[in-house]
Amino acid sequence: MRIKRWWNLSLVLLLSISLIVGCSKGANEPSGTDSATGNEAAGTKLEPVTLKIMIPGDRPPDMDLVIAEAERRMKDTINVKLDIVFVPWADLGQKTQVTLASGENIDLIFDAPWLHINQMIADGFYEPLDDLLAKYGKNVLEKRPQQMWDANKYNGKIMAVPLGLVYGTGNSYVVRKDLREKLGIPPIKTQKELIDFAYKVKEQVPGIAPFMAAGTSGQQTYSIVGLRSQFDYDTHVRFTHALGSSLMLYYKNNDGKVYNLLEDSEPVMTWLKEARQMYLDGLVYKDILTAKDFIQPFLSGKAAIVTKGSFGTGLSFDQQFKSNVPGGDLETVTFFDGTKGANMSNFKQWNFLAVPKVSKNKERAVMFMDWANEKENYDLLSYGIQGKHWEPVGDMEYKLLDTKGYWGFGYVWVWNPIDERSDAERDKKYDEFEAVLRDADNFTRDVLTGFDFDSAAVQNDLSQYNTVEAKYYPALFNGVLDPEETLKKFEAEAGPSLKRIQAELQKQIDAFLAKK
Known part of the structure; x- marks a missing residue:
């Protein structure tokens, strides 16, 4: 369980406009309707595809319930089924590296600068995503501010989708x-x-x-x-x-x-x-x-x-x-020192989701990421079944109902700074510090930014x-x-x-x- 929801290891961005943008899509809007994915737009139903996704952590007991609901929502749109492989954090580096080196078919995989993303990119294991995101990933692109994309490219290309919320770590x-x-x-x-x-x-x-x-x-x-x-x-x-x-x-x-x-x-x-x-x-x-x-x-x-x-x-x-x-x-x-300028940032994120070159379903993998970055789908994958595992508190907070059936691990596969909710029952003592992390102007710019x-x-x-x-x-x-x-x-x-x-x-x- 490396640190379920409470361990926010990731570096991330959040603009002041995020609340506005996050609320602009209604909770009852049908899933999968705003992805410009060609066949769906033309009304042709896609053939079913199973995506194999490798992410770190422990599998929650109610994961099958969440997957079943996600697949139900996707059936008439991107028609994806999910085979999610959880890897213990302690085994993550070796397991993911061996999997990629063996050529095993994986469609989406977690990686990070503190793991081996630079090495995997250098060795040619990941697919460049600029064109795929432009065609199939409108939500993925829009839910992350441009500063986040600019600071997290590799040799000028998007080699993986950054997952994060703030400019520094608490x-x-x-x-x-x-x-x-x-x-x-x-x-x-x-x-x-x-x-x-x-x-x-x-x-x-x-x-x-x-x-x-x-x-x-x-x-x-x-x-x-x-x-x-x-x-x-x-x-x-x-x-x-x-x-x-x-x-x-x-x-x-x-x-x-x-x-x-x-x-x-x-x-x-x-x-x-x-x-x-x-x-x-x-x-x-x-x-x-x-x-x-x-x-x-x-x-x-x-x-x-x-x-x-x-x-x-x-x-x-x-x-x-x-x-x-x-x-x-x-x-x-x-x-933590919250004084303006006391902390330094290069605005890099610490968690990423990549599409391996061996994937036979690259387009559908990006379609799935796009689907997951719609508000109600993001809520499902991040918090579980509404009414069973959690309930919304306004548009930007949530209340946990069942802490054992499904725990949040959005930071390893869906995190974006617009849709993420805050725990309504969190210790609000540190909200002021959290606000510091979300404002780029509070940071001294690292000379190695970019x-x-x-x-x-x-x-x-x-x-x-x-x-x-x-x-x-x-x-x-x-x-x-x-x-x-x-x-x-x-x-x-x-x-x-x-x-x-x-x-x-x-x-x-x-x-x-x-x-x-």
């Missing part, structure tokens, strides 16, 4: 409020106070791990050090275009330089040492590296703090926790490096391994490959900046 820690109050600790306002709380839990609350974070490959933005880096307002450490969510290479200071952790260790080394000390002192969940879904131990009451990729918790998250921990209570702690990395020249190095990273990185960035000793092993096994990747990335950045 990050936080979910904390056991009941334990904090029981221990007589005031509300947490700083990183030091958060760690001090963890030590108090270790000392006075036996049987509960103080700290949980993401410990598997593909989720390292939410490792102990990964999330710590998201609150770096001194140097603005950021992930690079080459390695996605790895900080072995990183940007800082918005200076257009690529830094190598093996050569320029600060401030990352300080965070690694802090994480190591936490682990040595027994603050970190003992099975952090084997928990495929790192949220579950927290929801089960086995941890006091967990990393999270959004502000607030949401009703679904709260209800699952309280069903497991009667009398428990949660709160979110964030060190830059794309072509990994073709270093594909072998990336493959060699990724093998070594999978062995060390999750443990290193969660304090399980000693940073100095581990980085020596890292350098011995992958140092030359990492250096060549750094050099190629810097070469392309220098050329990009020289043209500005």
